[in-house]
Amino acid sequence: MLPLRSGGHLRALLARVRGAELWAAPRRASGGLSGAQDSPTAEAGWLRGEVDRFGGVSVRLGALDCLDAATFQRGLHAAVQQWRAEGRAAVWLHVPILQSRLIAAAAALGFGFHHAEAGAATLALWLGPGPSRLPGYATHQVGVAGAVFDESTRKILVVQDRNKLKNMWKFPGGLSEPGEDIGDTAVREVFEETGIQSEFMSLLSIRQQHSHPGAFGKSDMYIICRLKPRSFSIALCPHECLRCEWMDLAQLATAANTTPVTSRAAQLLLYGHREGFEKIDLTMEQFPAVYTGLFYKLYHRELPDSYKTMTGVD
């Protein structure tokens, strides 16, 4: 993998690390399109690029209501030529949705959408040698299901969907909200669908699936968590579920009307119930994150403390 796409987790800093400011004064092109309005005030500021540590230039278009697309295109063309001559690797263009009339002009110069959300789009143009090494955007949605298991009765909470897989028993679950931790999604979805309160215990399985129709063609990561019930009285969400019940775990593990992944998780739980949950669990630990100042969560098999304390670094 080449430099700009490497490093796994910091490479997209390309888009945001602020280095020195680069001023690219757009040269006025001669022979402009007829009817194009040149707006000196707009041209004075709208192509201020910021250079990042990967050698890319980032341009944020502000309020450019008086700038027409033809003038923008001439200015951007000149600026891109200058950035290319200076050896810049790429140009990022951040466009508020109300300035979208400028996007097609950038596209005509080779820019494409990198991503867009709500009120803004980010376009990118690769200037370096060979094919683009710009980092991609998010590739996965994350769905989480909660397997709420009551050890004392050996009952597990299952639902039948209203909208799909009718008559198939599965665990309540749904997609993670942005910024939501895996266990929190499981607990929230279980509560929303069934009214059952629960507590995160462990992560049981992970499924990766590509080209998913339910993910706008992107990939899907589906995670099943083991949860412990904190309440037992079901209050079914009628919008989502046809049925919900506490089912005997062995019955679910051998049921015909369930999905392969639900079956497998039920078998895992049965094994854990009989032999100890440490045989099936991935447990969670929290660490401080270097870059964000937040915390991250790490999941792996339980590790004896004697191993965890081998190192003085953490």
Next chain:
Amino acid sequence: MLPLRSGGHLRALLARVRGAELWAAPRRASGGLSGAQDSPTAEAGWLRGEVDRFGGVSVRLGALDCLDAATFQRGLHAAVQQWRAEGRAAVWLHVPILQSRLIAAAAALGFGFHHAEAGAATLALWLGPGPSRLPGYATHQVGVAGAVFDESTRKILVVQDRNKLKNMWKFPGGLSEPGEDIGDTAVREVFEETGIQSEFMSLLSIRQQHSHPGAFGKSDMYIICRLKPRSFSIALCPHECLRCEWMDLAQLATAANTTPVTSRAAQLLLYGHREGFEKIDLTMEQFPAVYTGLFYKLYHRELPDSYKTMTGVD
């Protein structure tokens, strides 16, 4: 969770399931903007909406080179009023990048970007009651590292990055390409960075981190795989790595100049090497996917065969 956002994995079908075709003839608005050109040919076809099974309408804008933004806005406004009156839940607008001049007009009617990539953007407008229940777009990037462990010598393959975390030992790795399986990313990244060929054995740990600067503010899933070496002679990628070596596993597990997650994975591997890898591994199994006709991969703790064969369904 409410209907449109439920179901975890099929809900975004909203955008693509083709139901009956809906014809929304845009009524010509009176008192149009001065200078707007009405183009009867364009108005005849550009607002053909397709209704999906969730009650949304999907509109694909084709080549509309002769349609000006004001005319588009009047027509879209009338169509949205009609769809709203018919009880449609949402409108999806698929816009080729070269038609981006129409985006601001849609934004003025309340549309926002849902996502965009390369040559097209998808906008959405929620018409149902209450806050939007439209499914979100991909929320996570997935990074994968390969812990290539040579059992016979107890050596593990480690690198020092060129671009960040200098002098910190870590496992080679990087972001998954779209559609790439976790284990394939690990093997590919290890080869690209170090020239070492390897084979996927298991998944060791998963880290979830939010608001990640290297993910354009999205979330990051970082997965470490256990790999078995197939070659041993290092050919360092000079663009990515400062150093690469086969290090004794116990040395890495106690090293000061490494990351917390690398330390933890080294400790896990040491535990597995001493007590058996079944103590630390999540193993992989492949299943046929119902919706895509592809296969998906499922990772969980090793489960005795007697449990896997409990059910006749798979």
